[in-house]
Amino acid sequence: MNQSALLRPGWTPATVALMVVGFMVFWPLGLAMLAYILFGQKFTGYRDGNGVRDVMMWKCSHKRRRHHHRRFSDSGNVAFDEWRQAELDRLERERLKLEEMRQEFESYMYELRRAKDQEEFDRFMRERPMKGADQG
Template structure:
């Protein structure tokens, strides 16, 4: 008689704290602040604990809890193996392609910003030259 074991370890299920943290992260920084304020209203040590945790975990100073680090967190989750090598290879190739497209898009946006800055500067210089009256630039 062979003994069957549970393939999922007991530690794979996140605890209430991890689930609560993930839920607040999904709602954004406002949810963290609301939880902290409610903690202060109902029992001040809870609010203080929220404040210290937000400072310690750097949630207080990021632009948004869920969106600021979401790509890195999602990327770490997505690199876990599913057990199917063909799907894992497809997923990795798709993620690599998307990262490349993101890099290309960011480069494109940077070129647009530079072109806009140059156009605005050229316009400024033209207006400045017109104000001098004779069309020559002032030193």
């Protein structure tokens, strides 16, 4: 997480101002901002937490865009509509490839951390004094 971000969980002037404005405009917005300030940091520590949130946000926005395109997809030019649909399909395939690569990378990083932890544990077990042998 970028700690220099203007809007991060915590009591920053920006989050407090947004909370106050949220309460003035519509009280659930202020309550949501208060929850973000108090509990936002706890949700960023989970593994894949940000990735899951990003995917969920993308799916929501993609459904809206897809619905929007369905409503206004007819430009009156069949060739343009076919080209646009082909480009959207190509971009979707690229997005899926990138998502797959991201998942592979996260899996790779998880395995690296696991291997490092295993190595540290094995070293600890080798170097620690044998308590049962010294007492007998």
